[in-house]
Amino acid sequence: GAVVSQHPSRVICKSGTSVKIECRSLDFQATTMFWYRQFPKQSLMLMATSNEGSKATYEQGVEKDKFLINHASLTLSTLTVTSAHPEDSSFYICSASGGAYNEQFFGPGTRLTVL
């Protein structure tokens, strides 16, 4: 299967700062990337879908001005949590699909803790 990486794996930041999380498809061109959020002991909730070169599509209830998504290339998407607050603390997981793959491949996740 294809490989998707995320960086950083863990980040701790102060309230009010912004944090950027990178998602990379290492061995295939990802025309579509997805960003999920997972609270402890809960399932994954889709936040947004991004297609390379176009604006992301956000799910209902997700603030697009708070969670900025950029998908400028076929191998990289970024999620920026702006003016982070403690309630933004969560596990963020990206996935990617594209090329010959009609399924999503998941990154290892990023644990964000906002103090």
Add this chain to the structure above:
Amino acid sequence: AQSVTQPDIHITVSEGASLELRCNYSYGATPYLFWYVQSPGQGLQLLLKYFSGDTLVQGIKGFEAEFKRSQSSFNLRKPSVHWSDAAEYFCAVRAAGNKLTFGGGTRVLVKP
């Protein structure tokens, strides 16, 4: 809208015993179904998927799942559980735009 239900939040099973995890879906068209496993603090690993064809699907790590359209189910099974199978398991259905809808997950605990 599509939805996925995993009725069991927790399942405890003895090592070497069989395991079955239930998954029921609601989707208007032919579903594309997936089972993923997640170890603590990790991302998701695909166990198996069903797109079409044979309704009994074989996956990695000795898992299999059976698609039953009449019951809207896609239950996951393993004949003999290993301690390393302790994890969270998610069933998912794929909708338009390649979006996945996940069930709530089932946490599997393995007793020695």
